[in-house]
Amino acid sequence: MPKFSANLGFLWPDRPLLDRIDAAARAGFRAIELHWPYDVSAEAVRERCGRHGLLLLGINTPLGRVDAGEFGLGAVPGREADFERGFLQALEWAEAAGAGAIHVMAGVVAPERKEAGRATLIGNLRKAAALAPETTLLLEGINQRDKPGYFYSTIAEKADVIGQTGAPNVRIMFDVYHAGVSEGDIFRKLAAYLPLIGHVQIAAVPSRAEPDEGEIDYAHVLAELDRLGYRGWVGCEYKPRAGTDEGLAWTRTLNVTL
Ligand SMILES: O=C(O)C(=O)[C@H](O)CO
Numbered sequence: 001m002p003k004f005s006a007n008l009g010f011l012w013p014d015r016p017l018l019d020r021i022d023a024a025a026r027a028g029f030r031a032i033e034l035h036w037p038y039d040v041s042a043e044a045v046r047e048r049c050g051r052h053g054l055l056l057l058g059i060n061t062p063l064g065r066v067d068a069g070e071f072g073l074g075a076v077p078g079r080e081a082d083f084e085r086g087f088l089q090a091l092e093w094a095e096a097a098g099a100g101a102i103h104v105m106a107g108v109v110a111p112e113r114k115e116a117g118r119a120t121l122i123g124n125l126r127k128a129a130a131l132a133p134e135t136t137l138l139l140e141g142i143n144q145r146d147k148p149g150y151f152y153s154t155i156a157e158k159a160d161v162i163g164q165t166g167a168p169n170v171r172i173m174f175d176v177y178h179a180g181v182s183e184g185d186i187f188r189k190l191a192a193y194l195p196l197i198g199h200v201q202i203a204a205v206p207s208r209a210e211p212d213e214g215e216i217d218y219a220h221v222l223a224e225l226d227r228l229g230y231r232g233w234v235g236c237e238y239k240p241r242a243g244t245d246e247g248l249a250w251t252r253t254l255n256v257t258l
């Protein structure tokens with residue numbers, strides 16, 4: 001059975017971040033991952049994780065100008081300097097908090113700028129990977145229904161960018177929810193891209209709720225990850241239908257030990 005981490009961007013949304021860390025530990029998780037924790041001190045997060053013996057896996061790069069529709073800057077032509085500033089902020093926070101991975105958000109790019117966006121992303125990633133050789137940089141596709149215009153939605157596009165970047169510390173964040181909404185054929189893609197996968201995330205399709213409903217049978221997905229020999233973490237990045245603690249009943253349904 002894979003190891004599970006609590007995504008505290010979505011779980012226990014009713015309380016402040018440090019209390020969410022306590023809740024994750026109480027629920028039995030051994031690791032957590034965050035989205036954009038920048039308004040909380042990295043040292044406080046490190047201390048709270050240490051208190052519970054929790055591993056902090058990763059965070060996301062800053063989004064940029066959210067009011068202008070930005071959702072990351074990695075592939076946005078003309079914003080390279082802002083991307084680098086944001087990446088360095090993420091790296092500094094991650095190192096101070098003890099996180100080993102940074103999800104480099106590609107961002108929203110107009111279709112006619114797609115080629116320029118690809119070159120921008122590859123250039124930005126080469127620099128970022130060299131600046132942070134000890135950190136895993138994760139690339140995630142986001143489905144077009146949730147984020148129209150996001151730079152990529154398929155696993156193949158990320159693998160292609162990783163190949164072009166040529167850095168050993170850039171890996172795929174295989175979010176089964178986004179892959180399910182965007183393209184399906186999950187088992188074949190897990191097998192094909194396994195050597196490039198640095199992290200997996202799960203949520204029901206199409207609801208993005210607990211992974212015990214909808215069109216993806218997560219008992220089979222988790223068994224397949226085992227069968228393939230995946231040794232990384234599986235992030236529980238779902239939006240609880242109601243209370244997060246009650247929602248963890250899915251672990252019993254699926255025979256999962258946190
Ligand atoms: O939305 C997701 O799936 C993520 O993993 C990002 O971290 C936030 O967009």
Ligand SMILES: [Mg+2]
Nearest residue numbers: 140175201237
């Ligand atoms: Mg995700």
